[in-house]
Amino acid sequence: MSKQLTKTSIRKVLISAVMLVTALCLSLSISISTYLDVKEQKQLIINKIEMIADIVAFNSQITILFDDRKTEDARLKSFQNVDIIKNIHIYAMDDVTNSPVFFTSYNASRTPPVPLKVNQIEELKTPKVSEDYIELIKPVVYEGNIEGYVYIRGGLERLSNYINKKILVDIALTLFVLVLVLLVSRGIQKRIATPIEELSSLLQDVSKNHNYSARAPGSNISELNVLANNLNIMLARTENQLERHKADKQEIKQLNQSLEEKVNQRTIALREANQELLNALERMHQYQNQIIENEKMASLGQMVAGVAHEVNTPIGLGITGSTLLRDKLSDIREAFQNKSLTSKQLERFVSDGIENLDLIYRNLNRAAELVSSFKRLAVSQDLEVNSKIDLSNLITEVVASMRADLAAKNPEVTIDCDTELAINSKAGPLQQVLEQLITNSLLHAFKDQINNTIFIAVRQSLDQLVIEYTDNGMGVPKAIKKRIFDPFVTTRRGEGGSGLGMHLVYNLVTQALGGSITLDEEFSQGAKFIITLPLSGSL
Numbered sequence: 001m002s003k004q005l006t007k008t009s010i011r012k013v014l015i016s017a018v019m020l021v022t023a024l025c026l027s028l029s030i031s032i033s034t035y036l037d038v039k040e041q042k043q044l045i046i047n048k049i050e051m052i053a054d055i056v057a058f059n060s061q062i063t064i065l066f067d068d069r070k071t072e073d074a075r076l077k078s079f080q081n082v083d084i085i086k087n088i089h090i091y092a093m094d095d096v097t098n099s100p101v102f103f104t105s106y107n108a109s110r111t112p113p114v115p116l117k118v119n120q121i122e123e124l125k126t127p128k129v130s131e132d133y134i135e136l137i138k139p140v141v142y143e144g145n146i147e148g149y150v151y152i153r154g155g156l157e158r159l160s161n162y163i164n165k166k167i168l169v170d171i172a173l174t175l176f177v178l179v180l181v182l183l184v185s186r187g188i189q190k191r192i193a194t195p196i197e198e199l200s201s202l203l204q205d206v207s208k209n210h211n212y213s214a215r216a217p218g219s220n221i222s223e224l225n226v227l228a229n230n231l232n233i234m235l236a237r238t239e240n241q242l243e244r245h246k247a248d249k250q251e252i253k254q255l256n257q258s259l260e261e262k263v264n265q266r267t268i269a270l271r272e273a274n275q276e277l278l279n280a281l282e283r284m285h286q287y288q289n290q291i292i293e294n295e296k297m298a299s300l301g302q303m304v305a306g307v308a309h310e311v312n313t314p315i316g317l318g319i320t321g322s323t324l325l326r327d328k329l330s331d332i333r334e335a336f337q338n339k340s341l342t343s344k345q346l347e348r349f350v351s352d353g354i355e356n357l358d359l360i361y362r363n364l365n366r367a368a369e370l371v372s373s374f375k376r377l378a379v380s381q382d383l384e385v386n387s388k389i390d391l392s393n394l395i396t397e398v399v400a401s402m403r404a405d406l407a408a409k410n411p412e413v414t415i416d417c418d419t420e421l422a423i424n425s426k427a428g429p430l431q432q433v434l435e436q437l438i439t440n441s442l443l444h445a446f447k448d449q450i451n452n453t454i455f456i457a458v459r460q461s462l463d464q465l466v467i468e469y470t471d472n473g474m475g476v477p478k479a480i481k482k483r484i485f486d487p488f489v490t491t492r493r494g495e496g497g498s499g500l501g502m503h504l505v506y507n508l509v510t511q512a513l514g515g516s517i518t519l520d521e522e523f524s525q526g527a528k529f530i531i532t533l534p535l536s537g538s539l
Contacts, residue, residue, distance in 0.1 A: 018185040076106035089151035314363035411452035429512035445473020
């Protein structure tokens with residue numbers, strides 16, 4: 001049983017989408033703004049505390065040197081009006097131990113004292129920020145010598161109050177914007193959904209009552225107006241088609257009535273002749289079906305044999321390599337368990353293992369390439385669109401792109417094509433055909449690098465384009481001339497040839513390019529292929 005889809009409406013989707021996007025954008029914007037603002041406020045507080053610490057350290061130089069605690073206590077009481085300062089400690093350097101000792105302190109109203117921080121001087125030289133407080137220690141330096149330290153502990157109540165107020169303001173602003181967006185989106189969805197509902201009601205009426213004379217009203221939204229116009233055109237054409245169908249049906253009925261009499265008169269005279277023809281046709285169909293089945297079985301057997309041979313060979317070699325590697329691995333494991341494994345034995349295993357893995361890789365890669373070639377035979381080229389093709393440039397570019405491959409047999413390539421000849425066709429399949437024909441000549445036609453030639457001639461004949469490809473190689477063996485375009489037909493079975501190249505050429509020419517290709521069996525000075533393409537779209 002198929003799963004039932006959840007239904008919704010444009011109204012809900014539009015409002016939900018607008019509200020969701022607005023809420024996300026507002027949340028992201030407010031979150032980033034709040035984070036940066038709080039970070040800046042916290043830094044300002046730290047800077048202020050550092051500045052106060054510098055002032056206290058500067059003022060306490062003389063009082064520490066002269067051990068004047070009363071003056072310093074009176075000075076520290078002035079911080080009662082600075083609500084951010086909670087605790088201040090001043091430490092002096094002991095003359096005997098040269099370590100900081102308590103000198104004097106200040107505690108804000110309703111703030112308990114804090115333990116001495118003489119053991120945390122190095123740690124608190126960098127401001128330490130906790131959840132509620134900021135702690136900082138500054139050295140008291142006089143004429144280049146450290147005479148003591150100032151510890152300040154500041155509160156973050158002001159920052160907390162600021163954050164709370166900002167959150168309340170942001171929440172109020174968010175609610176206001178969401179309500180405003182809701183009102184605007186409801187207005188927009190009403191403007192869009194109402195014409196759509198009218199079109200839906202019209203289509204339901206047409207579907208239920210076959211009222212093809214109905215027409216959709218116009219809309220102030222351009223897209224919906226275009227939809228309504230197209231719907232009206234469709235309804236008008238459907239109405240006209242039904243009327244023509246009704247008239248044709250009546251005419252056919254009259255013709256049938258007049259033809260019935262003629263058919264009855266001739267039926268008796270033709271019955272006997274038809275019976276004889278049916279008997280002969282049945283016998284011919286039997287012979288034809290038998291011939292087709294024989295050809296199909298022969299072609300299928302050849303294809304299965306080709307697939308089996310081409311795929312089983314690399315797979316078999318891969319299995320052999322993996323089996324050999326497994327046996328050697330078992331020997332290594334046995335030697336390792338018996339503690340008789342030598343470095344030379346391990347080195348030989350690694351060397352043999354690399355060779356076996358290379359063998360497995362090459363053969364599996366060969367099998368993958370064969371499978372890829374089989375798949376290419378079924379790939380349709382219809383997706384490529386026709387374009388203007390300069391044939392002379394196309395052939396020249398194909399030859400130039402295969403310069404490295406041509407160097408192996410060094411053939412002389414001659415192109416006879418009008419430089420102004422252009423057709424409207426598919427460049428990709430045509431380029432693959434030329435490349436495959438040249439590759440076929442290099443693999444099968446030429447033995448060495450002496451006196452090898454390839455001749456490509458292009459001419460226009462009436463409404464057709466004829467491409468003649470000729471090489472002066474060994475030619476096509478007589479045994480496979482009739483089957484040159486069948487799959488898995490090759491003269492290099494077991495030497496890397498898959499027998500799919502000319503079959504691919506045939507598929508490209510006949511299916512992708514809509515033409516035909518033949519082998520000139522009378523040509524005796526090599527191989528000659530004649531490709532005929534339609535010129536109905538020539539330029």
